[in-house]
Amino acid sequence: MKKPISALAALVLLTGCAAPAPSAPAAAAPAPVEVSNCGAVYTYAQPPERIVTSSTVATEVVLALGLKDRMAGTVAANDIMEQYAADLTGVKVISESAFPPPSKEVVYSADPDLVVSGYPDDYGPKALGDRAVLRREGVNSHLLSASCPGATATVEQTYDDLRVLGRVFGVPDKAEQVVTALKAEVDAVTPVTPALRVFDYAGGKDKPLTSGANTLAFDLFRRAGGENIFPETKEFGQVSWEELVKRDPQVIVVEDQAFEPADEAIEWMRSYAPIKDVTAVKENRFVVIPVNDLQPGLRSGRALRALAEGFAR
Secondary structure, three states: OOOOOOHHHHHHHHHOOOOOOOOOOOOOOOOOEEEEEOOEEEEEOOOOOOEEEOOHHHHHHHHHOOOHHHEEEEEOHHHOOHHHHHHHOOOOEEEOOOOOOOOHHHHHOOOOOEEEEOOHHHHOOOOOOOHHHHHHOOOEEEEOHHHOOOOOOOOHHHHHHHHHHHHHOOOHHHHHHHHHHHHHHHHOOOOOOOOEEEEEEOOOOOOOEEEOOOOHHHHHHHHHOEEEOOOOOOOEEEOOHHHHHHHOOOEEEEEEEOOEOHHHHHHHHHHOHHHOOOHHHHOOOEEEEEHHHHOOOOOHHHHHHHHHHHHHO
16 A cells, blocks of 8 residues: 655655755864963964964974975074975075074064964063063964973973974874984983083173073983083073082083184183183083074984083093
């Protein structure tokens, strides 16, 4: 026995029209990504499209994540690690030097929606200024975490930065690859034993500037087999030559920087009579490290190798 045809079905048959297919649901917009940086939460409704890197070490991180096509500007392109130099071709250089850091006007000339930096001074009053103000103006910012004010810097914080930026840009697998490679470099270094007394010379003749216990340099020295002789200094601070003589470093790490090249600094220290009896000076045990190699970023592996080799000599 045939079942009766419903009124709606009969109408369809009579008009020769098919019943409308149910419409497909609209694709859901990607959920905003929230990340924490230096104690503040930053929200990204979508991956940034115009990145400005205001320090060389930040540029290397962004390039390592494969984000060249999103770079609107960079600084100090001549100081880039060799393996990333080709990737910078065609990227606008907004400042030839990272010291002093670029001003807000210079950075904004590239119309960024994100600024990534490795140096806290980049967000100082003479540079980009307060990060909360930048955010209100529609520009997010990221500071490599080992440079966050008050942070005790470690190499592991760079791993965290890579993963955070990987989430922001939707490239978590690439971020994990970079973390794995950097971690392998870092873990491959065996510290010198017994540990050596180390002084980090960051410039200055009347009162030398040195790194303290909260800096990445402190963590790198420890991993390479060195003990910073001024652990009471937290960030960077001036010390006296008299106190350095008392603490008698066995090795002096010399930061090679544009305003005071390492070879000139070493020549001066060798000739400076008050420290002639310091063990490091008598034994000519100076280890030269480019200043950026002691900053957060992708250079920690090569910095550790150079430090461990220098400490072992």
